[in-house]
Amino acid sequence: MLHIEPTAIPDVKILTPSRFEDGRGFFSEVYNRKRYEEAGVTLDFVQDNHSLSEKAGTIRGLHFQTAPFAQDKLVRVVRGRILDVAVDLRRSSPTFGQHVAVELSAQNWRQLLVPIGFAHGFCTLEPDTEVLYKVTNYYSAAHDRGLAFDDPALGIEWPVDVSQAVLSEKDRKHPRLADLPACFD
Numbered sequence: 378m379l380h381i382e383p384t385a386i387p388d389v390k391i392l393t394p395s396r397f398e399d400g401r402g403f404f405s406e407v408y409n410r411k412r413y414e415e416a417g418v419t420l421d422f423v424q425d426n427h428s429l430s431e432k433a434g435t436i437r438g439l440h441f442q443t444a445p446f447a448q449d450k451l452v453r454v455v456r457g458r459i460l461d462v463a464v465d466l467r468r469s470s471p472t473f474g475q476h477v478a479v480e481l482s483a484q485n486w487r488q489l490l491v492p493i494g495f496a497h498g499f500c501t502l503e504p505d506t507e508v509l510y511k512v513t514n515y516y517s518a519a520h521d522r523g524l525a526f527d528d529p530a531l532g533i534e535w536p537v538d539v540s541q542a543v544l545s546e547k548d549r550k551h552p553r554l555a556d557l558p559a560c561f562d
């Protein structure tokens with residue numbers, strides 16, 4: 378079974394697969410192509426990613442890849458907890474510049490579907506947080522782009538003091554939304 382919740386931005390969805398618990402632990406179909414298609418999620422995933430962030434208060438993002446390497450992402454957490462954020466970069470969208478922020482954890486078992494046309498990032502809320510995500514296109518360093526996670530125009534309420542956040546060097550230098558070239562119609 379797959380539970381689907383809408384978010385404030387219709388194409389961004391929260392999907393929660395069933396978890397069957399017993400004396401040993403649990404079993405869960407974390408992705409089932411047929412079931413996801415029945416739920417309206419018809420995507421051709423080609424790569425699975427896994428990251429570990431050792432410290433709480435690590436922010437990764439906001440990232441996206443441009444065409445022809447744009448990616449849909451299906452994000453989940455197997456250890457720890459994150460605030461996961463998707464920012465709408467589609468110029469013709471009524472929600473351009475707006476975002477969805479959802480807590481994903483190993484406990485709540487939620488997955489966030491971040492479609493093509495969105496920048497994605499997250500902040501870890503616990504140490505040793507592991508994030509897994511499926512993507513529909515291959516990594517291409519040449520098409521990898523970023524948006525400043527702390528751009529005030531985005532109004533993202535990161536759950537940490539952003540001046541203390543653990544960041545990659547790359548993530549300190551991304552342009553703000555107003556300076557970002559149009560990447561998605």
Ligand SMILES: Cc1cn([C@H]2C[C@H](O)[C@@H](COP(=O)(O)OP(=O)(O)O[C@H]3O[C@@H](C)C(=O)[C@@H](O)[C@H]3O)O2)c(=O)[nH]c1=O
Pocket residue numbers: 426428437438439440441450497498499515516545547
């Ligand atoms: C994303 C990615 C990175 N890499 C390499 C490049 C680099 O040497 C190292 C670390 O890359 P990054 O610093 O970009 O990793 P990270 O900051 O974790 O990047 C990820 O952030 C989240 C929020 C996303 O949405 C992802 O799409 C991806 O952009 O891994 C790959 O080989 N394949 C990949 O798919």
